[in-house]
Amino acid sequence: MTSQMAREIADQPAALSRTLERLLLLRPDIARLAKGRRWLMFIARGSSDNAAVCARYLAEIHGGWNCALAAPSVATLYAESAPKRDLSDTLAIAVSQSGSTQEIVQALEWAADQGAATIGVTNVADSDLARIADLALITDAGKELAVPATKTFTTQVAALTVLVDALSPTPGALDADFRRIPEQAEAMLATDTNVLDQMVEVLKGTDEVLTSGRGITFGTTLEAALKLEETCLRPVRGLSYADLKHGPMAIVDAELATLLLAGPSGPTLPGLMELATSVRASGAPVLGIGGDEAFRAACDLALPGPDLPEVLAPTVLPIPAQLLVERLARALDLDPDQPRGLKKVTQTD
Known part of the structure; x- marks a missing residue:
């Protein structure tokens, strides 16, 4: 029987098409809100935080x-003791699939109280986050029922990419490639099932997994690690290959499977x-997603990954990893729709 997660993975071309059609029209509003600001501050947790990492790069x-990635606890647990600061030069962007994680809502309110202009990125139009933001970027993913975020993650990345394009020195320069994102999502869904099954056998045979990448696709690396952990109950480290060289390379041996994610260029x-x-020289199996022919x-x-510029690759590069x-x-006799101990909306203090 097809899982709900699989159905939601398959819905991504349509979800991305709807989201881009809606949000590309808001670029002038984004630019007006950011006028006179010098900093972008992203506020998020979980998969949304991985989307924010993509956006920061x-x-x-x-x-x-x-850019900065906010520590939400500064605005919640330490709000009374931390000195007040001036965020009048900042555009704060809070990212939450549900828009109802109160820590994220409270952190955006805190940023506004310090003078920041605010944007909320969420899949729920009538959520608290959408209500309190100066501007809400509503992703059009449709209702997501499986606990692991798939289409809400890629549409968040698309929304944040639109936001960055609106604030770039040449807004609209990526428009021709924006139009190709849904078709490239379709191409990712057509991933070679034979290779996927071989990768499954490699990962099924070990409890030691590492994901690695760098730069614009690093958020995708972290998201792949999170998905493997929460859905397949595998302890996984997601590391930049630069950080990997600073010591963790010592753990790489034949018992460790490594998943590398790369942009097309x-x-x-x-x-x-x-x-x-x-x-590979250490005897560890290496799995790759994306890159060019030499990388693979x-x-x-x-x-293979998408045929898109490197800056747009993170919108659909997660799809093969989700599959x-x-x-x-x-294969591990786990329910991908309801991972153990998790709920769709996580509340943190």
């Missing part, structure tokens, strides 16, 4: 903005290819 590299590819070669040849098993996770969960 994109905003710094493509948009030329100063860009300055991170040579380092990822070097990492794949080093890891450096891996034991690999799946892999859903298949692995079923």
